[in-house]
Amino acid sequence: MFGEGQDMNALLQQAQQMQAQLQAAQEELKQTEVKGSAGGDLVTATVNGSFELLSLDIKPEAVDADDIDGMADLIVAAVRDAHTNAQALASSKLGPMAGGLGI
Numbered sequence: 001m002f003g004e005g006q007d008m009n010a011l012l013q014q015a016q017q018m019q020a021q022l023q024a025a026q027e028e029l030k031q032t033e034v035k036g037s038a039g040g041d042l043v044t045a046t047v048n049g050s051f052e053l054l055s056l057d058i059k060p061e062a063v064d065a066d067d068i069d070g071m072a073d074l075i076v077a078a079v080r081d082a083h084t085n086a087q088a089l090a091s092s093k094l095g096p097m098a099g100g101l102g103i
Contacts, residue, residue, distance in 0.1 A: 044056070
């Protein structure tokens with residue numbers, strides 16, 4: 001009986017260590033900036049590892065008053081590219097710890 005208690009304590013300590021590692025990795029991701037672009041870098045989006053949009057850079061040559069829809073498409077594509085890059089970063093950082101986090 002005593003041996004089982006020790007095993008349970010070891011398991012609990014291991015779970016706590018994994019939780020601390022996961023929290024540290026998530027905090028590191030939150031501080032990491034990831035870029036995505038579209039249109040040959042005419043539009044560049046920067047997100048953090050938590051998928052928050054931090055900035056959006058649009059080069060002047062991307063601006064065409066006659067093609068607002070085209071510019072909107074470039075913006076969406078750049079943000080989507082940055083999001084995909086952030087997902088890849090999160091997957092590589094968190095790996096098996098991500099479990100069911102939807103990453």
